[in-house]
Amino acid sequence: xxxxxxSDLAQTEQGTSLWQDAWLRLRRNRLALIGLIILILFIxxxxxxxxxxxxxxxxxxxxxxxxxxxxxxxxxxxxFGRDLLTQIMFGGRISLAVGFIATAVALLIGITWxxxxxxxxxxxxxxxxxLVDIIYALPFMIFIILLMVIFGRNMLLLFLxxxxxxxxxxxxxxxxxxxxxxxxEFVEAAVSLGLPTVTIIRRHLIPNALGPIIVYTTLTVPSxxxxxxxxxxxxxxxxxxxxxxxxxxxxxxxxxEEYPWLLFFPGLALTLTLFSLxxxxxxxxxxxxxxxxxx
Amino acid sequence: xxxxxxxxxLQAIPVLLVVITVTxxxxxxxxxxxxxxEKAVIPEVQAxxxxxxxxxxxxxxxxxSYLGDLSHGNLxxxxxxxxxxxxxxxxxxxxxxxxxxxxxxxxxLVIGGIAGVVASLKPNSVQDYIPMxxxxxxxxxxxxxxxxxxxxxxxxxxxxxxxxxxNDSPGDKILPAVTLGSAYAAYIARLSRAGMLEVMSQDxxxxxxxxxxxxxxxxxxxxxxxxxxxxxxxxxxxxxxxxSGSFVVETIxxxxxxxxFYVQAAFNRDYTMILGSTxxxxxxxxxxxxxxxxVAAWMNPRLRDKLRAP
Numbered sequence: 242x243x244x245x246x247x248s249d250l251a252q253t254e255q256g257t258s259l260w261q262d263a264w265l266r267l268r269r270n271r272l273a274l275i276g277l278i279i280l281i282l283f284i285x286x287x288x289x290x291x292x293x294x295x296x297x298x299x300x301x302x303x304x305x306x307x308x309x310x311x312x313x314x315x316x317x318x319x320x321f322g323r324d325l326l327t328q329i330m331f332g333g334r335i336s337l338a339v340g341f342i343a344t345a346v347a348l349l350i351g352i353t354w355x356x357x358x359x360x361x362x363x364x365x366x367x368x369x370x371x372l373v374d375i376i377y378a379l380p381f382m383i384f385i386i387l388l389m390v391i392f393g394r395n396m397l398l399l400f401l402x403x404x405x406x407x408x409x410x411x412x413x414x415x416x417x418x419x420x421x422x423x424x425x426e427f428v429e430a431a432v433s434l435g436l437p438t439v440t441i442i443r444r445h446l447i448p449n450a451l452g453p454i455i456v457y458t459t460l461t462v463p464s465x466x467x468x469x470x471x472x473x474x475x476x477x478x479x480x481x482x483x484x485x486x487x488x489x490x491x492x493x494x495x496x497x498e499e500y501p502w503l504l505f506f507p508g509l510a511l512t513l514t515l516f517s518l519x520x521x522x523x524x525x526x527x528x529x530x531x532x533x534x535x536x
Numbered sequence: 537x538x539x540x541x542x543x544x545x546l547q548a549i550p551v552l553l554v555v556i557t558v559t560x561x562x563x564x565x566x567x568x569x570x571x572x573x574e575k576a577v578i579p580e581v582q583a584x585x586x587x588x589x590x591x592x593x594x595x596x597x598x599x600x601s602y603l604g605d606l607s608h609g610n611l612x613x614x615x616x617x618x619x620x621x622x623x624x625x626x627x628x629x630x631x632x633x634x635x636x637x638x639x640x641x642x643x644x645l646v647i648g649g650i651a652g653v654v655a656s657l658k659p660n661s662v663q664d665y666i667p668m669x670x671x672x673x674x675x676x677x678x679x680x681x682x683x684x685x686x687x688x689x690x691x692x693x694x695x696x697x698x699x700x701x702x703n704d705s706p707g708d709k710i711l712p713a714v715t716l717g718s719a720y721a722a723y724i725a726r727l728s729r730a731g732m733l734e735v736m737s738q739d740x741x742x743x744x745x746x747x748x749x750x751x752x753x754x755x756x757x758x759x760x761x762x763x764x765x766x767x768x769x770x771x772x773x774x775x776x777x778x779x780s781g782s783f784v785v786e787t788i789x790x791x792x793x794x795x796x797f798y799v800q801a802a803f804n805r806d807y808t809m810i811l812g813s814t815x816x817x818x819x820x821x822x823x824x825x826x827x828x829x830x831v832a833a834w835m836n837p838r839l840r841d842k843l844r845a846p
Contacts (some may be wrong), residue, residue, distance in 0.1 A: 375551050382780030383798070383814050390802045390810065418645040429824055467678050471784055474680040475799050487680065494684040494788070498692055508681040 266432025271522020353412025359419030611812035643717030648724030674722030772828030
């Protein structure tokens, strides 16, 4: 064994990029990994539901009525004899879709807003961030209910309304990232090359701020899903014939005394998803956040 | 300090104006008037009704007169319950909601605070892992699920506690308060743990120990004040969350509070009620955010300098 030369060291350094490094750290966090696996599984099931669901979505069996879990119906049936597993699978499609699409809306607005404010600075920045402060102080939940009342309860609006109130923290995070990045040499170089501002923001600033954005995104999805469940539970969110986990829980709660499984299984699905997302988010924060990294 | 308070109060004014204006005009966008019914109404009655609700004026005049009424604290009549004003409905519902939120906050502070401090005393031990795992469950278990489960266990299977109502029977406030407070207890546990861990490694704690104070006094007299600052800062947003969380909890436990009135108003399209309670709740939330910022600044002089008006 000879002592490593400088070129050897340089090569090992080259070997792990920031992302590989983060992946290695994430892999060591067992809870986060379990969360990731459950999440991927749920997303896969949701995507494949129309083909793999054991029964049809609207298929009823009124003679059977509500029955506890059995070989034919693994999670039992509801009062109309509909298969609960099928209901949960279709509900999960909507719950997950709301979670991810509304978060995507929030990401789009938040990143653009924060990047522009942080990069431009000055009065524009002050005005944009003051607006964020003002909206921040508003009662979100009340405003979403208001929007649902006024524009009717449709799904597209639900996505947009939730996305429109969840972008604020994203904008703040992005702005502080961009503010620290734009002092650095590579941005100066890009400016001196004469690149247009839009290109600088899109190609140089946003990719470099991805870490905190990914972490915060993972933590936004569960809060969005929770909001959807809240609204659906109150009867102000997803409407029948569509269903979601929040709606299934509210039905389950009505008849939980006689048929507790109708409350238990949709609740389990929602809680498992929220658990997975939160653990994954915490794990990613430790893995990606350079400040808290131990090595 | 006074400058800081004054500055933050001035900041609250545009926020409230935006809330009032946006809500007012959004409501006017809503389809259908309050009196669109199947039955034909005599034109004179229709006109009288419209005059009572000022619908015969132009939109801007309506807005101006609403603002005028608002400056006297008058939120106008309810669309749905003729003869009752929005003020009366809020006066009936809000004390209940406030009481519920207060008990929930108490549950959250006591349980969460104790759990967080206990966990912080021996980090990375069993004493740390157990409370923190329970806290994670509290965060992930939404109240709309926890409420029914608690009812099922303590109300139906064990038959220990009443499952609905408010002030009807002894103990009927326990389950709603626990349901509403649990998620906040979990957050407070995490915040107070992090806050205490940071404070405990600081010099002034070493000084306190060096002068020979017993450990419980070091914690209660020195560490808690600094370690609880994150919790105080969280209380403002938490209050907003408690108010909207009470919508679900009041629905589950059939509590006649403001949250339930609000949801009913949303179903009934009682526009003035929605408008009035939105403004009322927004004002409260803005006020509590302000209060928690001020208290946090009072507890930590360094933060005070950072937040000083630019």
